[in-house]
Amino acid sequence: MFCMKALLVDERTLTFSKGELPIPQNGPDEVLVKVHAAALNHRDLNMPLFYKRMREQDASFPVSTYAVGADGAGIVESIGSNVRSWSIGDPVIWSSLAYCGVCSACLLGQNVACLKGNIMGSTGLNGTVAQYVAVPAKLLIPKPEHLDVKESAALSMGLGTAWRALITRGGLQPGETVLIQGIGGGVALFALQIAVSMGARVIVTSSSDEKLKQAMALGAAAGINYQSEDVVERVIDLTNGNGVDLVVDGGGSKTMPIAIQSVRDLGRVVNYGFVTGRTFTLDTYHLMIRQVSLVGTAMHTYSELVSAVRFFSNAKLRPVISKVFSLEDSLQGVEHLESGSHFGKIAIHMD
Ligand SMILES: [Zn+2]
Structure with missing residues (x-):
């Protein structure tokens, strides 16, 4: 053998x-x-x-x-x-x-x-x-x-997951503003590249100023250091008091409450991970009165990955x-x- x-x-x-x-x-x-x-x-x-x-x-x-x-x-x-x-x-x-x-x-x-x-x-x-x-x-x-x-x-895994999160589950449209929490991992970076190429405005968060700088070089419009700044306050400020259209979150426990407060009324929050833990407290006011959509996602279908790879190739992204x-x-x-x-x-x- x-x-x-x-x-x-x-x-x-x-x-x-x-x-x-x-x-x-x-x-x-x-x-x-x-x-x-x-x-x-x-x-x-x-x-x-x-x-x-x-x-x-x-x-x-x-x-x-x-x-x-x-x-x-x-x-x-x-x-x-x-x-x-x-x-x-x-x-x-x-x-x-x-x-x-x-x-x-x-x-x-x-x-x-x-x-x-x-x-x-x-x-x-x-x-x-x-x-x-x-x-x-x-x-x-x-x-x-x-x-x-x-x-x-x-x-494969990161790009397909980012595509499904942003497009299939998040319904991202050109011109929208997206918050991507915790920039640096594969899914978050692919999401940043796809969203920027689609003509979305992207705000990212990190605990590292260096990572925020690198994300800005990839086209992020703004970076927020979640250790030294209040993320919700900054996001609301950056969106004329409205909140973002879509949040892509891989953090879970610690970041989902921030996501829900940072999204506009009728906005969407897509979660693809729980690196900070799995549970958090949800005030259903955000669902019923503010009509925020909370959506989960994981992995990708074969056809979603094919679409994502074609998009990446056509846009000459690396x-x-x-x-x-x-x-x-x-x-x-x-x-x-x-x-x-x-x-x-x-x-x-x-x-
Ligand atoms: Zn089967």
Whole structure:
């Protein structure tokens, strides 16, 4: 059996390590991709914790060691017997949500809520920080021509999630004002780039003046340091007393109350994460009297990612890369992600 190098996580101990796995065999509906670059997401840190919680509720929940990562870019190395649309040698990226296609959610076209789906880099499905990965052909997308392989690898999860949050769930229109809380992570930065390119006015928050400066260089109209300034007061000030049209929030407990107070009457708040915690107190006055819409979002459908990649390509946008590590040094990449000091994506190259 031939082996490949990979970045692994052991769910029993919640530890990351470099190791080896057998090179995967692609099934009849899959292709085998030689991965040239991968990228990390916050969910790569969260998944082992999520499964730990699942096992605390249900001891029979499976535990495993698997290759980390959902995002990547590479070259098709071999194709399954049923695959017609892709050829050996094609440069590709992919959506990492392996949906079943036949459950009630999938049949409604809502594969983001697939009842039997799994995400690459989870228990039962090896991830992309590895030399090879088997990918269902229905998830493949051509690699954008204007980006190098590391930039292409950085797109999938963050870009797709940002697109669904802003466009599908948030209903962003050109000319609107958007508040993006906590600029620096992948989703927030992709949301900033998309919104600016669409002609929206974007206000961002961070605890770092340096990150605010970098966001302004990417087109943000204003930056608010949430440690030294009152975010709600500044937002109301920046919007002539009205509040923003849309808030995109990945913070949860600490930032959702700020989001709700910063949005205008009849405005929308879209939440895609809970890095500061999951619960907060809601005054239903904001829902009934002010008619604010609170919407949740997670991941993306395949077609949303295709739209997002086309938009990114047509606008000649490039993802912000914080740092690039080799597979050999990929544990440092995990540390960089855990530190929260990154501005942009953390890419891993396999060569
Ligand atoms: Zn399904």
